[in-house]
Amino acid sequence: MKKIREIKIGNVVLGGNHPIAVQTMWDKPIETVDVNLMKSINKLESYGCKLIRFAAPTIESVPLLGKIAEKTQMPLVADIHFDYKIALECMDYNIPKIRINPGNIGASWKVEEVVKKAGDTNTVIRVGANGGSLPKNLKKMENRAEAIVLAAEEQLNFLESLNFHNIVVSLKSSDIEENYYTNEVFHSRHDYPLHLGITEAGPLIPSVVKSSIGLSRLLKEGIGNTIRISITDDPLKEVIAANEILSVLKMNSTxxxxxxxxxxxxxxxxxxxxxxxEIQDYLYSVDKDISVAVMGCMVNGPGESEHADLGISGVGNSIAIFKKGEIIRRESACSAKEAFIEEIEKL
Ligand code: SF4
Structure with missing residues (x-):
């Protein structure tokens, strides 16, 4: 398998033999950093999110991101467009990675300033290309997949010409074949870590279907170092979906x-x-390699879930907890959740 160079983003390392990091993007503007916001961010972490990206639309938004960075273990990524001063400002805070599009930052001296400060502060820069926002000179190319690769390489070459190599690259398309091709070609030519995702993948079900099919093919070939499942829904669902894909592929780090x-x-x-x-919050944040079954009836439930380490089902107010298909405990409906968690804890 091709060796990918290691890029350190706070406490997360991409590339080398490091596991694939799940990431998401916060979906609202940040107006204040309060207990509720941090509770939601911490929940993402407890569900297995390793990196979190925020839009930094204005200079004023940056100190708020800095405040969040002080309160979470997850490294922050700031997403910046158009104004190079926002990128410079981010690097005064504990924000170890920025995502920029050199094409919309403007004059090359502005990008050079950003890259210089990133070098001085050990900040990682994510560059890349998206099928929906190709630069004018590549838009007319018949082979759009090749155009995406070239667009990313243009940005990469510019950063490399400034002797900057602390880079993560993303190449995204909403078409899974195109997405596969662009990442496969880029991976064959370069050794930078790749951020994978199917862009604008839609609401929950279409996105999970497209992302599972589109990304698992790449991941199985050893391509991709961090993933985001882009869903028109809660970021928590993005984290759950990403971890489920990695679990099915047996690539999960935890x-x-x-x-x-x-x-x-x-x-x-x-x-x-x-x-x-009701039990989802608990199940998704437990660090145990076990199977748990929640079955709808006592006729087939225990038998159908014999292979699970622990199961639960019931009739009316009589709930049964079973282990490898055998009933080990009976509870009423109101004590079932607590009893089930207690049994999971024993495993
Ligand atoms: S476990 Fe029971 S309720 Fe669930 S699908 Fe099977 S037969 Fe139906």
């Missing part, structure tokens, strides 16, 4: 619970939908 749950059918007497929702 132990995770494999949640098996039945869809329910006409035989169902236990509400798997509600119970799964």
């Amino acid at each position: 132990k995770r619970i494999n949640l098996i749950s039945c869809p329910k059918c006409g035989r169902s007497s236990f509400d798997t939908h509600t119970f799964t929702q």
Whole structure:
């Protein structure tokens, strides 16, 4: 497998033998850094998010990002467009990575200033290209995938000409074939870590389908060092989806619970939908390599989930917890969640 150069972003290293880092992007403007905001950010971390990106639309937004950086272990990435001064400002705070598009920063001396300060402050720069926003000179190319690669290489060459190599690259398309081709070609030519994602992938279901198919092919070939599942929905869902993809591919860096749950059918007497929702926060933040089943009926549930380490199902107010298909405990509906967590803790 090709060796990818190591790029350190705060406490996360991409490339080398380091695991693939899950990341997301915060989806709202930051107006204040309060307890609720930090609670949501900490929740993303507990679900397995390793890097978090924020838009930095104005100079005034940067100190707020600096404040967040003081309160979380996750390294911050600032997303900057148009104004090079915002990029310079970010580097006065604990923001170890910035994402810029040199094409919209303006005159090359402005990009040079950003790159110089990034060198002085050991800040990583993410550059890249997106099928939807190609520079004018490449827009007319018939082969759009090749145009995306060339657009990224133009930015890369410029940074390298300034002797700057602390770089992560992204090449994104909303078309999964095009996305595959661009990343595969870039990977064959360069050794910079790649940020993978299917851009503008849509709401939850279309995005997860496209991202799973599009990214797993690359990941299985050893291509990609950090992933973001772009979803028109809560960033928490992006983190869950990314970790699920990595878990299925057995590429997850941390132990995770494999949640098996039945869809329910006409035989169902236990509400798997509600119970799964209620226990989700706990399950996604536990560091255990086990399988847990939430099944809708006592007729087929225990049998269908025999291979799970622990399962739960029930009839009305009588809830059964079972281990490898055998009932080990009975509870009422109101004590079921607590009892189930207690049994998971014992494993
Ligand atoms: S476990 Fe029971 S409720 Fe769930 S799908 Fe199977 S038969 Fe239906």
